[in-house]
Amino acid sequence: MAKAIRMHRTGGPEVLEYVDVEVGEPGPGEARVRNHAIGLNFIDVYFRTGLYPLPLPSGLGQEGAGVVEAVGEGVTHVAPGDRVVYAGRPNGAYSEVRTMPADILVRLPDGIDFETAAAMMLQGLTVQYLFRQTYALQPGQTILFHAAAGGVGLIACQWARALGVNLIGTAGSNEKAELALAHGAAHVINYNTEDIVARVREITDGAMVPVVYDSVGKDTFFRSLDCLQPRGLMVSFGNSSGAVPPFSLGELASRNSLYVTRPSLAAYAASRPQLEAMAADLFDMVGSGKIKIGINQRFPLAQAADAHIALEARRTTGSTILLP
Structure with a gap:
């Protein structure tokens, strides 16, 4: 069993429930990841309110960083013990441990810690495709x-x-x-x-x-x-x-x-080579010190609803993370 946020209906922050969930063994193409830090993003609000529909009941959250505990058949690009980061669907990052598709996992460079990784991946990849691909800035x-x-x-x-x-x-x-x-x-x-x-x-x-x-x-x-x-x-x-x-x-x-x-991240990172190239660009910008990730708010996972309240009230700056 593991703790996770689940929602059975759409609505305000009060629909977010902190509950015990079963975490199964990874199937083909899947991995089980123990999150060390989880990113908070405005897209989470869109799913919570129903602006972006999703099947219910559901988990929430699209970004996290942690350690691979197990992998399923056919998974070769990550292995148990690897430090990884991910961003993108399916929802479910608001959890201590999750079994998830392995194809969105990227190995994390040694010089980037879990909190920084969870705070930067979705937002950083967004800036990467906006500035490098949607309109190539000069x-x-x-x-x-x-x-x-x-x-x-x-x-x-x-x-x-x-x-x-x-x-x-x-x-x-x-x-x-x-x-x-x-x-x-x-x-x-x-x-x-x-x-x-x-x-x-x-x-x-x-x-x-x-x-x-x-x-x-x-x-x-x-x-x-x-x-x-x-x-x-x-x-x-x-x-x-x-x-x-x-x-x-x-x-x-x-x-x-x-x-x-x-545009959407899913369209720009639709293949493994695209995702890895975008992540490498982001890791280089952060690793070189050209971009520093400011984590200005931290909330326990159990207080995810409070994090949503602060985000929607525009009381946050920079990045916000949830800690399992």
Whole structure:
């Protein structure tokens, strides 16, 4: 038996139950992993509330780091005793021990500890595909990145600085703005006191930006479009304020032929070689010191509901982890 978080219905943080669960032996293509640290991400909220449907009852959580205890038939890329990290479906990371598909497990370099690994994998791989693949950034470019003081945002600030890219971030307070600036943002707009579009126009001398990365969704979508250059790319990769409402494609034409994409980690890391290449890039950035992972909140696994409350209330900065 092991402790884990389970949910039997969707709703608020109160639906998260801390219970005993049976952990079976790994079957073909599976591994049993004992988690040492678990990542908290806004996608967990989407599953908990039902915005992203999932079969119930269900576990929750898509990111963790720990040690392989056993592997099933056909698993050769990891072995018992290996230190590993993972990010992605299926849900179930909120647990002391879990049996899971082995194909999303990546061996963890010796220089990266479990807590750092659990705090960085999903968010770091997200920045990797956003900056390296969705839109391949070049030195000297100026971009707009929303929620710059969040877990993904602080990694993005540092990665942009390492690439020689001028990142304009947005944040909801002066304290969060200072945090993003300290991590490498070139400018930060306080969206509660400043006009995002007007400030981007001012910062860029009217040129606007070639790409906007927007994880906020409903509250910022159209303002993001207004910050783009002709034929610019709107990258919508989250919905922390709610889903983007349906809109006419004419909105893109009227703003000078814009592009919109809605990427996901699963699509970019769909094969083992893709996942390993992305992870190697992330490990290199962290191992070299170009990116430092700030774990600013830690909660016991049993208090996962409290962690969700803090996350949704925007009381967190940087990364948050759960400890079994």
